[in-house]
Amino acid sequence: QVQLVESGGGLVQAGGSLRLSCAASGLTFNMNARGWFRQAPGKEREFVAAISGSERLTFYGDSVKGRFTISRDSAKNTVFLQMNDLKTGDTAVYYCAGARPTYLSSIYYYSANNYRYWGQGTQVTVSS
Numbered sequence: 001q002v003q004l005v006e007s008g009g010g011l012v013q014a015g016g017s018l019r020l021s022c023a024a025s026g027l028t029f030n031m032n033a034r035g036w037f038r039q040a041p042g043k044e045r046e047f048v049a050a051i052s053g054s055e056r057l058t059f060y061g062d063s064v065k066g067r068f069t070i071s072r073d074s075a076k077n078t079v080f081l082q083m084n085d086l087k088t089g090d091t092a093v094y095y096c097a098g099a100r101p102t103y104l105s106s107i108y109y110y111s112a113n114n115y116r117y118w119g120q121g122t123q124v125t126v127s128s
Helices: 107-108
Strands: 002-007 010-013 018-026 033-039 048-053 057-061 067-075 078-083 092-099 122-128
Touching: 002 092, 010 078, 018 033, 018 092, 018 122, 033 067, 033 078, 033 107, 048 067, 048 078, 057 067, 057 107
Parallel strands: 010 122
Antiparallel strands: 002 018, 018 078, 033 048, 033 092, 048 057, 067 078, 092 122
16 A cells, blocks of 8 residues: 655765655555664664654664754655765665654654555665
8 A cells, every 4th residue: 555665775985975765655644754774784674764744853873863864755755865974884775664653752763663664675885
């Protein structure tokens, strides 16, 4: 019923920038929580950033705070992740996620288990 499709990944040198996009289609009404997670080989899935609904509160993982910015265009059901000052440690598959929040807490946005809908992932590789 909901499909999320990421785009914008690729190869970039350390210190460079990329912007990821995630377009949602299907029954997206009230899918107010939108997040980005990433997973590198041999590592656990890591929270990157999230954004809430109408108030557009934003949340960031400690490792990306100050470098990445999440935003959304609600009319287009699209969320973006602007990634600046990329580091080799940012290399991972980046996944877009969506959820219909079931409780009122900022903690909700940080857990991958709270997101029902996931994209296929897009590879981001940062070279030294």
